Amino acid sequence: MQSIQDQIESLASTLKGLAFVRVITHYDADGISAGGVLCRALHRAGVRFHCTMLRELKAPDPEWWSDSDLVVMLDMGSSVIEAMAQHGRSAILDHHTLNGSGEAPPNVVHINPRMHGIDGTTGACGSTLAYLVAEAMDPANVDLAPYAIGGMIGDRQFVGGFSGLNTGILERAIAAGEVEVVKGLPLFGTTVSEALELSNDPFYIGLSGEPDNVDAFLREIGIDPSSTVEDVESDPVKASILMSRLALRLVDQGTALENVKETFMDKYRFPKLHTDGFMLSNVINSTGRLGVPGVGLSVVMGDPAAMEEGSRTRAQYRRNVQVGLIGLRDRTTALERVQYFTNTVPNMGGALSGLGVSYILDPHRAAIAFTESGKDLKISGRATRALVSQGLDLADALSKASGTVGGVGGGHPIAAGATIPADRKDEFLQALDDALIAQVGLVPN
Numbered sequence: 050m051q052s053i054q055d056q057i058e059s060l061a062s063t064l065k066g067l068a069f070v071r072v073i074t075h076y077d078a079d080g081i082s083a084g085g086v087l088c089r090a091l092h093r094a095g096v097r098f099h100c101t102m103l104r105e106l107k108a109p110d111p112e113w114w115s116d117s118d119l120v121v122m123l124d125m126g127s128s129v130i131e132a133m134a135q136h137g138r139s140a141i142l143d144h145h146t147l148n149g150s151g152e153a154p155p156n157v158v159h160i161n162p163r164m165h166g167i168d169g170t171t172g173a174c175g176s177t178l179a180y181l182v183a184e185a186m187d188p189a190n191v192d193l194a195p196y197a198i199g200g201m202i203g204d205r206q207f208v209g210g211f212s213g214l215n216t217g218i219l220e221r222a223i224a225a226g227e228v229e230v231v232k233g234l235p236l237f238g239t240t241v242s243e244a245l246e247l248s249n250d251p252f253y254i255g256l257s258g259e260p261d262n263v264d265a266f267l268r269e270i271g272i273d274p275s276s277t278v279e280d281v282e283s284d285p286v287k288a289s290i291l292m293s294r295l296a297l298r299l300v301d302q303g304t305a306l307e308n309v310k311e312t313f314m315d316k317y318r319f320p321k322l323h324t325d326g327f328m329l330s331n332v333i334n335s336t337g338r339l340g341v342p343g344v345g346l347s348v349v350m351g352d353p354a355a356m357e358e359g360s361r362t363r364a365q366y367r368r369n370v371q372v373g374l375i376g377l378r379d380r381t382t383a384l385e386r387v388q389y390f391t392n393t394v395p396n397m398g399g400a401l402s403g404l405g406v407s408y409i410l411d412p413h414r415a416a417i418a419f420t421e422s423g424k425d426l427k428i429s430g431r432a433t434r435a436l437v438s439q440g441l442d443l444a445d446a447l448s449k450a451s452g453t454v455g456g457v458g459g460g461h462p463i464a465a466g467a468t469i470p471a472d473r474k475d476e477f478l479q480a481l482d483d484a485l486i487a488q489v490g491l492v493p494n
């Protein structure tokens with residue numbers, strides 16, 4: 050088998066010789082960043098392109114091959130190699146789980162780090178691979194590394210530390226002056242008051258979404274609300290007072306201890322773009338979530354007007370999530386090992402159950418959001434790492450419980466989903482609670 054470096058270099062030289070490339074990518078932060086980085090490299094090389102961002106990949110569309118020389122699929126596709134091969138010449142750059150060996154027919158280039166012993170969770174994602182192709186097309190494309198890093202952060206590749214191909218990209222980007230790694234506060238915004246007021250991760254009860262309370266809180270601890278986040282970060286005394294007071298608030302509101310962060314974190318500053326990796330990833334993610342992924346793509350393509358609009362979608366998306374989180378505790382019902390609530394905003398269930406169980410709901414119980422979808426209920430479930438380490442497996446429990454009422458479910462031990470007939474909700478909840486109790490017992494007194 051060819052090495053992944055050889056695969057990337059050979060795809061890069063192929064791309065430079067083509068007239069028109071069709072790019073298909075996922076609508077999340079990683080997929081949009083990957084698409085933007087590759088399209089920008091194609092544009093610089095004088096290759097025409099057309100980019101489509103998909104919410105989910107059902108089956109490849111034959112139209113993609115109608116007038117293009119090559120279809121490049123990013124951040125997905127490892128599960129549809131054969132179908133792609135039947136339609137025509139394709140390249141698939143994915144980092145998700147493989148079906149079988151991943152071997153592809155001769156008209157498909159299949160690049161997946163998992164086939165080369167590289168971790169697809171921390172070592173490479175869609176934007177990693179798209180960036181490496183762009184860099185192989187022209188080393189001057191190193192100025193696109195910040196967008197790739199935004200995509201890696203959006204994919205949560207940094208959790209547990211970047212590894213594999215990501216590490217090398219970070220090193221080269223630092224050497225080129227595109228990125229600076231600095232220790233900073235887990236706060237994102239221009240002023241410290243804006244950052245706190247818009248904070249959902251963590252969600253601070255009484256501060257998030259409450260600007261008057263934020264200003265009073267900051268004044269009480271001697272911080273001018275109009276100071277920038279960087280002003281506070283550069284004053285170690287103020288920064289540590291702020292961090293310890295915020296940590297105390299999280300403890301008081303019953304946040305799972307694993308989510309009480311009192312320490313500084315690595316931030317990835319992009320001096321030439323006047324932003325950082327977490328901000329950029331939030332901006333791009335929000336455009337996909339609000340149904341305008343083209344704005345996110347234009348941000349990555351370097352359009353300053355898109356960046357302005359992206360800042361507005363970021364604020365709007367955060368407000369939407371906040372509306373769901375404010376008062377969530379009062380709208381949540383607890384059984385023994387499960388707690389559940391109704392969500393009314395499509396595609397928001399996972400964010401609410403995840404942020405809910407992390408910061409404001411009971412950390413001893415898995416959190417379940419029910420979202421109506423025609424005659425069905427869609428279920429998004431999240432647990433804590435502590436529960437998973439005690440043996441809780443939400444994917445297994447959701448799969449069993451949905452199966453007993455004629456639904457389907459699955460996912461990961463800490464984050465899973467299901468779909469069930471709407472009229473069997475109570476029966477499903479009982480089966481889910483039973484399955485979770487069988488895994489981790491009753492809540493200790």
Ligand SMILES: [Mn+2]
Nearest residue numbers: 079124174175
């Ligand atoms: Mn991805």
